[in-house]
Amino acid sequence: MAKRALDIGVSTAGLVAISPILAYTSYKIKKEDGGPIFFKQKRSGLNDEVFEMYKFRSMKVDNQVIGTHSDKSSDPYEDWNGRVPDDFVFKSASGHNPNITESGAFIRKYSIDELPQFFNVLKGEMSIVGPRPEIIQITAHYDKEQKRRLETKPGITGWAQVNGRSDMNHGKKIEYDLWYVENENFFLDIKILWLTLVQVIRGKGSV
Template identity: 60%
Template sequence: MNSSVKQTDPDYIRLKKPFQLAVKRMFDIVFSLVVLIVLIPLFLVLAALIVKEDGRPVFFKQQRSGKDDFYFKMYKFRSMKIKQTSNSKSQGRIYDWQNGVPDDFVFKIGSVDNPNVTRIGKFIRKYSLDELPQLINVLKGDMSIVGPRPEIIEITRCYNIEQKKRLIVKPGITGWAQANGRSEMNHGEKIKYDLYYVDHFSLWLDIKVFIKTVFQVVGGKGSF
């Protein structure tokens, strides 16, 4: 590895552990493809329930910041009503922090008690079933199974130099932060966990994150 490569360099992880990254990508492709095929019946059932309750579309698409701050469309099962009330505070919000995102900031799209969340939406959010379409993003190469959760562009635009380090790696369906608390933490804590992942990336850490996430999801604790 070139000793002149800094941790803030986009090639930092690629040059540091090329073999592990190759194995990680291979696993992402095989795992996402197999799981997508196996879950086709579940996808069809959830799609039917979403359409029955609140019509189309079935999927929610939103631009997120990926590796090296590359923008991509992330997929989720739609959990919010098409016609929403004015109680949705997160819509159209403008973030204009000048020195990075505050540590005490907590971003939440909407709790299960939000009147804009559908009945089926409450269920799929509780057990993170709304995240399953992101396996398509993994198969495409936009995301990985494990990595920092992809953030919305309006927030990453405000990142300071330290916070931008979390964009060195490919975002994931689940990450070290989610395995250690999921949505129940502020931005400062989330960044701390994400930077730990960047600094200590390994296949073993990915396995550890995956196992911890399974227990989190089975328990229905929090949401991604």
Template identity: 50%
Template sequence: MGKITNDKDYHILIEKRARAVSKRIVDVLVAVIGIIVTAPIMVLIAICIKLEDKGPVLFVQTRTGQNGELFSIYKFRSMRFCPRNKNQKKYGQGWDKGVPDSFIFKDGSVANPNVTKVGVIIRRTSLDELPQFFNVLLGDMSIVGPRPEIPEITAYYSKEQRTRLLVKPGITGWAQVNGRSLITNGEKMRMDHHYVLHQSLYLDICILMLTIKVVLTSKGAV
């Protein structure tokens, strides 16, 4: 961290810390309320997942968080249980200058045969993301921020692409209310970069309101 050389730097530092504290308070409050309100829904989803194929209720995966720190993200499992994923994708071929702008992590035009019946419903309604309220309480995630990517992809980020890692990843974000899973990596990067530069409580509230609209219409869901 650079030294504080004048009053302007001091006020900027205080403002950043105040913004971080207020964002954390809002995150905790929203996460607690979210867990309380959706608890019956989460219990019902867990029961349905267990009844369908007896596998684990939660899908736990390593993701890249703020400043490149790794953490475990929690989601309701939406795909058939497989102890070993033999068809795991390989990334990085030809990515010498960063993740290509044309790259799309999920292809919404292709139906995945491994998605369960319950999985189809919770994916389209984004209910599979509800366990991430606990990620917010743990401090790994925020309610609003860039969606966390897997390390196999972030390892190939260019210097510019790494700017999206300067803030905590979120359950929802600016990119998610502007296309969700259907946008390219280049579009996502531009939107996440915009959020990092202009993040504020007002922008977070706007994104939350737009998230409700997107979820209700299932726009961009896969």
């Protein structure tokens, strides 16, 4: 109950406080190329229930990240044989991606693209703090141990994010996420929120 109260309180206050940022970001994205403002993608939630996660669109139209496959034959991870490899990295923190828009590069650097997820929190699909929601094409290959990270609601930020973020491979991220699942408590969430704020101010890339 305390965690849900924290989620509702922080999300509501946050949305009010950042409403000018939300409005200006929406304007910039729409003005840049006329495409949709938001990017919606299916992710695995609590107990592997699928939901649509919201983000500000940061990539050119028709160049979004993998996550829309519906045909098993198009699964880029089908050779994993029932376990996501520990050395897998979903995206790189370095290098220039030509598909990222000009405004997208800025909002990614300061994690502004993640702000619409406050609406997912209010809907009860996510929490402020928890393991980051993974795309369903990856969770489909989880083994029994990896599935344990789905035993709590996914979060906007989490223990893995404040301990490494974009330069972290999947094995290390699972290690941090499982530690959080086993030690989850209200005061740990407060600590993670504070550490997240520090990293956002520094402009460190997110996972």
